[in-house]
Amino acid sequence: MSGRRLPKGGLIARDRLLRFEFDGKKFEGFAGDTLASALLGSGVSLVGRSFKYHRPRGILSAGCEEPNALVELRDGARLEPNTRATVAELYEGLRARSQNRWPSLGFDLGAINSLLSPIFVAGFYYKTFMWPARWWEKLYEPLIRRAAGLGRLGHEADPDGYEKSHLFCDVLVIGAGPAGLAAALAAGRSGARVVLCDEDFLPGGRLNGERMEVNGEAGSSFAAKAVAQLRAMPEVTLLTRTTLFGVYDGNTFGALERLADHKPVPHPGEVRHRYWKIVARRTVLSSGAMERPLVFDGNDRPGVMLSSAVRSYLNRFGVTPGRRAVVYTTCDDGWRSAFDLIGAGVEVAALIDARSDVVDSLLTEAKRHDLPVYRGSEVVGTHGRLRLSAISMREAGGRSRRISADLLSMCGGYNPNIALSTHLGSRPQWDADLDAFTAGTLPAGMAIVGAAAGEFTLAGALKHGAAAGLEAVRALGFSATSAPKFSVEEEVPASNKLMVAPHGGAKAFVDFQNDVTRADIELAAREGFRGAEHLKRYTTLGMATDQGKTSALNGHALMAAFTGRATADLGTIGSRPPYTPVAIGALAGAHRGSMYRPVRLTPGHEWARAAGASFVESGEWLRAQWFNAPGDKDWFDSVVREVKGVRSSAGICDVSTLGKIDVQGGDAAVFLDRIYANLISTLPTGKVRYGLMLREDGMVFDDGTAARFAENHFVLSTTTANASRVMQHLEFARQVLWPALDVQLSSVTDQWAQFAVAGPRSREVLAEVLKDAFDCSNAAFPYLGCAQFAWRGRTARLYRVSFSGELAYEIAVPAGAAEECLEALKQAGAPFDLIPYGLEALGVMRIEKGHAAGGELNGTTTARDLGLGKLMSGKKDYIGRVLAERPGLIDPNRAVLVGVKPVNAASRLYAGAHFVARGTAPTLENDQGFVSSVGYSPSLGHWIGLGFLNRGASRLGERMLAHDPVRSGDTEIEITTPCFYDPDGERLRS
Amino acid sequence: MRYSLFSLLRQSLVGHRGWQPVWRDAAPKRGYDIVVIGGGGHGLATAHYLAKVHGIRDVAVLEKSWIGSGNAGRNTTIIRSNYLLPGNNPFYELSMKLWEGLEQDLNFNTMVSQRGVVNLYHSDAQRDAYARRGNAMRMHGVDAELLSRAEVKRMLPFLDFDNARFPIRGGLLQRRGGTARHDAVVWGYARSASDLGVDIVQNCEVTGFLREGDRVVGVSTSRGDIRAAKVAVVVAGSSSRLAALAGLKLPIESHVLQAFVSEAIKPFIDTVVTFGAGHFYISQSDKGGLVFGGDIDGYNSYAQRGNLPTVEDVCESGVALMPAISRARLLRSWAGIMDMSMDGSPIIDRTPLPGLYLNAGWCYGGFKATPASGFCLAHLLARDESHPLAAALTLDRFGAGRLIDEKGQGAQPNLH
């Protein structure tokens, strides 16, 4: 244990003690801590184990780039694997566990992999585990899977809530560091709608982690004041704990706001995360920079930390990560950590700079602090078992030295954080002066400022940010006065030298989390994986949860060096959304469980429920599948009873889900002639006709009815499944294909409730309901009539159509009158034992009649396949007419609609069975077609079905097998005509 | 050097200094018997089978970027042969059989893992459609089982069985389906082809076709003209672009398909599962990431990235199916350009131009087809006749009305 809390300083609330547990041990921290700072403040430096070699790991960073300190947070259904301790906010009672170790973090048997590391090099698994072949799945892969992975994900449902929200703004500022605050202040003062978001819970970026002053006060105080000013501006929205995770087309951005991750559990009714979709006219990207680790043997040992993180822990959290430090750097910035450590009273045993030339000002200050400085020197190794105890270095002259230390602060310079600039495909560009990649072509409307643009001085970042904020609002036409001014001590831009690790091998880590070493990169170069992408895929460099934030550039620079190229020529890999990992549940929002998709209920739903309906999903709709009546043993009983009831007397069925489209206009009839395969224009007013729609490719699209209420007014019905697609299709035809026609379309599916009233007594029921409103006698209203009239003060429509094959009607009333209509039917039907019937009975009756439905209208059948070829009008053009004549679609060998019945009347039929001729092997070559729909016919007393059989029309009476190996085996069947019931249609005309 | 545990151990003693490049990074010659355009899985597999099965080794694979940079390295690594229609079913089963022996054929561990593929159904109609498909599979000797709800629940107890908007009623299982390591497939084929004498030429973009009358006799590239007796276009989402260089228009649209991976977690889900009430499929990689995807974005695109509506749709469907993944974090998304054909099925055929061959139209199912696609295209190139199992995958089937439309969506590529 080596870290500790400093007696004073930092931006934590020392009066708010928070208790927490790590691996079952109890610790204390303060409000304002992250889990990482609280662990360091409690002297914990060993936090996790690496992915492959299970090496002990500590805390590398103080931000979202953390590759090592991943923990399991919370318990039970809220178990949350791979949480970065460096961004997890401390809360009272927090419980975290280390992961990827067994039996304990201190003693992990998986560390044996480290001993095998000479074998487990990059890509070793591609070269072995191939023999014996069966062992891959039985032995090798399970072992690999168990060893791999990091934390555990529970199998329980997530109990927390999530939501999605939209934001529209003039200027979006991403990152509330110095540049972002300045940009937001400048833009906000113009009155523009500004959104400023920052992933941290405390805005200010490095102003909070460094000892810098702005306007004569501490940077953190300046940040707090700037935030207060912004909060006071009515048009400015400040989103903290909000990560802008993705940039998308059309100035659309995805952001994740964490509302409850800093609490033990969300408040009642509070969501855990809010996913924002932000649309911004202008964007200022002020995402700062990320420090580069140095690559040397043993650079992964707990106690080795990025120098910027060392300063954050000291200055922001009042914690020192060690008691005796060594500072190792290739850049001026690393020196700051030495001075800050000394300022905090920590002993700095040595400052090792790989450069020989260092500016005098740094040397002078070092001297003032009696800091031993080694120039032109390198760290070549580290020591200690579970944490750092000493480092080995090589001086410029070649002399080796071992220095005891429990903290090694390392700085390899900074990379501008340009991830979000690359989401739309822009390639980063190499900046030789900066020794780093900078943003390439920016997305339209985006400016990049501050450290993200390579402007590493505080003064520069503030000025740069303010100018960009101002420019953004001016470009949008806001009258902005002038940029806010900040007084800051001028700095000389610091060097940012990229030093490609000259030494180190299999213990010099480049990608800490995925255990990719310098030796692995050398191996990849040797084996030809020389491009940035091949390198990544072969070694897994940059594929860990940190997406290569600390590793990618070091890896690419090493590959360039190994292959004699410049880093610029090797290039780098753009980032892909999300910038940091996002809970999948956040992107789902509230669309989960029973709320996954909206539920559409018919206006008769409640009535049906009261009548005992069992409902079933039918697309978004819930429809009554059958009605449970006293005495029904099971659903089958109910269905049989309903079919018998309709066939013997009368029943009602809610058909409101069928699509209804109102078509009006002088050219409505012409239009419909082009839409339907059959003629519609010849339909007299007051009549309904079956209509068959094809797609332009000649396949059947949908079927339904067209009713003509007036010369220029039709009402169409469509299938439930295709209602919206038919509407879209009709709009396409109207607007795109034939814009000159005078036609208007309106979907009225939801406006009308519609009920089938079917059965031999249906007319009597209906007459009782309609009374004087309408004469529904056979003479006044024969088969295929339609009419509109007033019923109880409302408009009602009546269609004499039949899906069941019985005398039947469909009555439509405004949706609000649904229950009244149903009640009226029920009362009028009581003397006739009228029953409600559901989808199953409807389905059985339509199979008995041989009507095609979902199983037959599957998008691959033609009108001829369905036996409806005679409907294809030869008198006009219509959609699908021409391509329906292609050779493949008129091939006489095609499978066409037939009826099926079992040879043994007691046998059950199954849809999905294939037709195979008796005596032939059930192979694909002998496949003759398939059963598309089945049902038990109470009218016939046995199962019946529809299906498609090759040349089926000429095979009536043939006995074959329905071959169903996945379910029922083989059933002997006989081919029949599709219509089993009242083939002459006498009942429906009666 | 042959890959084996022995060679790995031996190399581990000498710091792995003896390994050679996995494939030769060749410079293009002036001419070849056959030029394959496209260094993805299909193109490299074609070269491998040309050399190994047909003894044709004077072959170049031209790749405009780095091999495997397209869809071969951007998919969700699922392999299966659970197809319905006779034009597809035997072809994909050939692919599955080739997968089953691929490691030994290539001497490269492509991590073919037959973990099973479960397609869930949520209605009686869907069950019957899956039964029809399962029966077709069984009739061709492909394994298929129709699972009840209880059987699915035993296998995948953490799916939402209690509160689902669209209840799970069962599933169609192909146990031999599973996953393979996509990059390894690319590298394994490249290594084998290269060892057999094939030139793999990277950073070589085809900019035009060399013609003698109608006949295609080679290609112009960013690295000079290359002559060839036969040229095969195997470029997935770029098919229309290449075809346009030859003056051809294809029944193909290019669409963007996104894919996603979560942070690595300990073993969570053992099989491949597809949702039947929304667009979602998921498996877990050997490394621990949940690899998942859904529908294409739905508009023509050559940008290898998509947009938020599809991201949301995929995540909604995923959480609706498996509520536990809500707390797993999405780590990375990416996208590839799919060559969506007009009936949802592929094309392996000659073109109207003598000397020019086409392998395209894989929609979002190209990865699983990689071995058979290469195998059948090699057959076509070597013998100038379609392989019997790919005989239906013709270019003229659209005009002839002999479509292979598994989903019945017709000439609307974004619905396949």
Added chain:
Amino acid sequence: MRIRCPYCGERDLSEFAYWGDGGYVRPDPHAHDPEFAYYTAVYLRDNPAGAHAEFWYHGIGCRSWLKVTRDTVSHRILGVEFAGARR
């Protein structure tokens, strides 16, 4: 992606349905060899990398069919108009 519907204003991608090639013209049914004309129109659609005219349907909006010109490489919208000659 956001599309500026001439009727409703700029709206999110999720409100629109895509159909494809905006150059589609339904062939004259009386043309010579109509089968070939229809095959070409229905199956051989434009699929350029770059500017592409395409039909979009503002289904969750005003139900207008739009002809959008969009760059298929950058996804930038270059122009939007009503697909039909009149509404």
